[in-house]
Amino acid sequence: MTQQAVYLDNNATTAVAPECVAPLLECLCEFWGNPSSKHAVGEAAKSRVIEARASVAKLLNATPAEIVFTASGTESSHLAIHGALAARPGRSHIVTSAVEHPATLALLAQLETQGVQVTRLPVDADGGLDPAALDNAITPDTALVSLMWANNETGVLFPVAEAARMVRSKGALFHTDAVQAAGKLDIDLAEVPADLLSVSGHKLHAPKGVGALFVRKGLKLAPMLFGHQERNRRGGTENVPGIVGMGVACELAAQALDAKAATMAALRDRLEAGVLARISFASINGAGSPRVANTSSVRFGELEAEVILDRLDKAGICVSSGAACTAGGRAPSHVLQAMGLTEAQARATIRFSLSRYTTAAEIDQVLDTLSAVIRRMTAAAA
Ligand code: PLP
Numbered sequence: 001m002t003q004q005a006v007y008l009d010n011n012a013t014t015a016v017a018p019e020c021v022a023p024l025l026e027c028l029c030e031f032w033g034n035p036s037s038k039h040a041v042g043e044a045a046k047s048r049v050i051e052a053r054a055s056v057a058k059l060l061n062a063t064p065a066e067i068v069f070t071a072s073g074t075e076s077s078h079l080a081i082h083g084a085l086a087a088r089p090g091r092s093h094i095v096t097s098a099v100e101h102p103a104t105l106a107l108l109a110q111l112e113t114q115g116v117q118v119t120r121l122p123v124d125a126d127g128g129l130d131p132a133a134l135d136n137a138i139t140p141d142t143a144l145v146s147l148m149w150a151n152n153e154t155g156v157l158f159p160v161a162e163a164a165r166m167v168r169s170k171g172a173l174f175h176t177d178a179v180q181a182a183g184k185l186d187i188d189l190a191e192v193p194a195d196l197l198s199v200s201g202h203k204l205h206a207p208k209g210v211g212a213l214f215v216r217k218g219l220k221l222a223p224m225l226f227g228h229q230e231r232n233r234r235g236g237t238e239n240v241p242g243i244v245g246m247g248v249a250c251e252l253a254a255q256a257l258d259a260k261a262a263t264m265a266a267l268r269d270r271l272e273a274g275v276l277a278r279i280s281f282a283s284i285n286g287a288g289s290p291r292v293a294n295t296s297s298v299r300f301g302e303l304e305a306e307v308i309l310d311r312l313d314k315a316g317i318c319v320s321s322g323a324a325c326t327a328g329g330r331a332p333s334h335v336l337q338a339m340g341l342t343e344a345q346a347r348a349t350i351r352f353s354l355s356r357y358t359t360a361a362e363i364d365q366v367l368d369t370l371s372a373v374i375r376r377m378t379a380a381a382a
Helices: 018-029 040-060 073-087 102-112 131-137 160-169 240-254 257-278 305-314 324-328 334-338 360-381
Strands: 067-070 093-097 117-121 142-148 173-177 196-200 211-215 282-284 295-300 349-353
Touching: 018 040, 018 240, 040 067, 040 196, 040 240, 067 073, 073 093, 073 102, 073 142, 073 173, 073 196, 073 211, 093 102, 102 117, 102 142, 117 131, 131 142, 131 160, 142 160, 160 173, 257 282, 257 295, 257 360, 305 349, 305 360
Parallel strands: 093 117, 093 142, 142 173, 173 196
Antiparallel strands: 067 211, 196 211, 282 295, 295 349
């Protein structure tokens, strides 16, 4: 990415917040000890990890003891799912949705080959989930319900508070993949009775290679990686610089979160209104559902999104034709297909994902460039 690029692909990854850099470098150069060491150098590193854990907990309204540091959002969700199965011995059913991130779906597909039964709840045309369908899907054999908070492709929010209450009243565990929600909307785990919640550093302006799993007090979680670290819940010497970067990023995200989300939502709405006004055949996927502030999934009729993406890229604008992980492989989005789009319609969709650093001038630049690109493409097709 050049310095000049307009970056609207923040659901793929975010720029590291400048405020994270000095504390992170300090860990590389000065506080490089092993937090498990019982001497001053180790203690210095440990105290930074303790501070960071408190900051992550604060963003979620959890307690520091409930935070387990991992290497990614993917690892957090895997730890949650494996841990939940072990915590509910004798139960072998998991409920999820058809639109989860591959971090969840790929693991569940693998577990299916080992005898775990998986129910994937459908979504409606706006990407929404019917709580009654969830209610019906839970059986006495259900160990875990895993539902994402905000969808990475469309931004559609699932009713996680309601789902968590329902699931717990039936004796199963509830995990939410909050990777695209954390730092963009208020997460209050005193209000939302989730047992497990996954977050990822690099989606909220921390470096890559660090994530966290919230594990509600009282839930004994079996580890995937064995070792004494993270109170026996995740072995492996801590990535102290990454953890410190994540702590600072969470502190920053928590500051005036609602105001920043409102600004992002206003810019997202400006983008969508501009697109709909200039491109008559464009439509917004998931527009009828509540959505996280920063994400817009726009379908351009049946125009090939890869071509639009390529032309925007050449003009210095970075967007995505789907999830970053699937954008490379040309498989049409499972999320959009679950919402009833045809393959051609799914392939005509661009995801714009903003950050708190996005400006109105950038949105206007994108609108101008995009409408010129689309005009040229429709003229060539006519
Ligand atoms: N869950 C969601 C909703 C995501 O968007 C992503 C990343 O795109 C992940 C999980 C995986 O996170 P990570 O890249 O930290 O493994």
